[in-house]
Amino acid sequence: MEQFITIILRTIFFYVLILIIFRLMGKREIGELSILDLVVFIMIGELAIVAIDNPKQSVTLTSVAMILLMIIQILMAKISLKSKRFRDLIDGKPTIIINRGKIDEDAMRKQRYNFDDLLTQLREKDIRSIADVEFAILESSGSLSVIEKMNNPNGEPKEGDITIPLIIDGAVEEENLQRINKTNFWLRQELKKLGYRDIRQISFCSYENGKFFVDILDEE
Template sequence: MEHLELLLRTIFLYLVILITFRLMGKREIGELSVLDLVVFIMLAEIASMAIENTADSIFHSLIPMLGLVGIQIVFAYVSLKSKWFRDLIDGRPTIIINKGNIDEKAMKKQRYNFDDLLVQLREKDIRNISDVEFAILETSGKLSVFKKEPKGNGKRDHSKGDITMPLIIDGNIQEENLRRINKSKDWLLEELNKKGDLQVKDISFCSYDQGKMYVDINNK
């Protein structure tokens, strides 16, 4: 009888966690945010204790599990609406290699060493750092790499910009990225005005690359 109870508890909690993960949305394991990871670990620990402690009612474990799911859903919703909150929870991408030059200060800030860099470059079949134009450490811990292009291939004009830069996210101007492309807030507002007197607060995403601006209006 005891073994049957353990089996039923395991099946029940398996279904609860399966439904919970579905509610939390689709995301690859390597792209989990810190918030997702904490919730997953805590759910696993609570489920483990609920299976082992057969003397306690299994429904006592559902209360903290449902509480964690509620917190995660609320935080995920706030994260969708607030860039500031998203940066606070998930952090921001960090440029590790910028125009072929390694940014040691950025690496130190992220507690990211050269062994980490070389390992992730090898995973992308890059043997030499000198072949890299840009390397960006994403919030998921993955490294996005842009190789240097052979001179004279005519693919990119570096005088117009080096990499796609988000200038507006969720109605907020990314002033740090404006400085990276040597542009001002006044320039951005003037460019938006040329596109039909667009208001910053109405723009969900705006990026700039190779002298071209992409603008997406919030459709909510």
């Protein structure tokens, strides 16, 4: 009976503790969890299970380990906010699987992503045919973002475009520049025409349908 009560009390305690830890770690949807988030969540869950299942396991030591994991996750999240390179290392980069209606098989191979995966995720988004897709982007979370082809008023297909980030956190995205067949020099010259001379002061700059969107770092 005493062991039964102990298990109940430990279950309630760790339930509350995990709720507090996850709340402090920030709000993230399940589909948006990074590899780091998943590792931390799994480890915290395993620690709680072991402590509940084994009454001899120290509640204090288990709680300390769980709190330490929370601190590690928060510190990593702060580093990731400041470092694009670190974000790419931990979370990976989005991959364009379908670009302007054409499937990029090489990108699929690099992501170990097959046609069954593609068709399944398209069906989940109520897309009946690949021919209806202008862009399909495999996000770092594993979800697929789809942009369907647009039509002119006469019903004929019309080319669309997606937002191409060219600068993130003051750093130029050289890979995206190559994707649109532009150079670093071109980007700097175009931004100078718009009055932006210091790229390090730009938190985000994108290029879509021939137009720039620029957001200055910490601008109110």
